[in-house]
Amino acid sequence: MQDKWRESSSEATSAAEGRIESDRAWGLVESLAKGALLEQRRSRRWSIFFKLLTFCWLFFSVAVIYNATNVNDVSVGAGTGEHTALVDINGQIGGGDVDADTVVTGLRSAFEDPGTKAVILRINSPGGSPVQSGYIYDEIIRLRGMHEDIPLYAVIMDIGASGGYYIAAAADEIYADKASLVGSIGVISSGFGFVGTMEKLGVTRRTYTSGENKAFLDPFQAVDRDAAVQWQQSLDTIHLQFIDAVKTGRGERLVDDSDIFSGMVWSGEQAKQLGLIDGLGSAGYVAREVVGEGEIIDYTSRLSPLEKFARDFGAGVSATLVEALGEGFQLM
Known part of the structure; x- marks a missing residue:
């Protein structure tokens, strides 16, 4: 009787240890998944940031080029001589x-x-x-x-x-x-x-x-x-x-x-x-x-x-x- 109780106790202990190991494994998987998700979000934010930065740089460059090639050469004022x-x-x-x-x-x-x-x-x-x-x-x-x-x-x-x-x-x-x-x-x-x-x-x-x-x-x-x-x-x-x-x-x-x-x-x-x-x-x-x-x-x-x-x-x-x-x- 005592031997059976010991065997049952040993099996319960093994099952508990198995659940603990399983919980640890799932915890590790969950931790890794959360880490991957955070990293993905972080990567997406940086991607958006750099895309916006690139767009702003391109827009600024176009604006500078446009101004450089479309200079209004108007000379208006009392100091101008006769002209057409x-x-x-x-x-x-x-x-x-x-x-x-x-x-x-x-x-x-x-x-x-x-x-x-x-x-x-x-x-x-x-x-x-x-x-x-x-x-x-x-x-x-x-x-x-x-x-x-x-x-x-x-x-x-x-x-x-x-x-x-x-x-x-x-x-x-x-x-x-x-x-x-x-x-x-x-x-x-x-x-x-x-x-x-x-x-x-x-x-x-x-x-x-x-x-x-x-x-x-x-x-x-x-x-x-x-x-x-x-x-x-x-x-x-x-x-x-x-x-x-x-x-x-x-x-x-x-x-x-x-x-x-x-x-x-x-x-x-x-x-x-x-x-x-x-x-x-x-x-x-x-x-x-x-x-x-x-x-x-x-x-x-x-x-x-x-x-x-x-x-x-x-x-x-x-x-x-x-x-x-x-x-x-x-x-x-």
């Missing part, structure tokens, strides 16, 4: 390349400098926003009225079409190269229609709006004829505003030809024959031969790298949304 002022419009108007407020800032600085003998607005743009184009046009008319002794010449580079030409029409005279593309006096609104495709795929469009015409440009819905007629009237109205601005700016220099306002683009030579421009020549030619002052000072107002990044990012998001919805119109 230059303001650039380069790219799509209101689409991320050209901002109306920035252009207007440069124009105001150019006109207000006492040494400015004339202003050259150098244009290389396919067009863009009718609102921003009209704003620059109106500001040119206002500045010319305030500074009647300072003429403004528009010089078209590769292209001065749609909104680009809208702005040029406000100038005293317009010049271009013989191969420049000039004109495109019209308005466009474009998109896609996917109604048939959705029917074939068995996809149903669900749109909730407040206002019966709110989604009339939705590419996934059938065209609403009444809304389409109204939209066309809006485009026609803007086209007439464009035509009126050109006629006001060019006056009797325009040839009596209805094709001028058809949206067609003309070469520099053709544009001169139609009265859309006054002569052939570059900005340097105009400064030397027309203004009589070969020294050119650039008054183009440029955004800082951070401002440009914020503007381009916002414009990119907006453009993507507009293209996706198929909404909006442009002088292009």
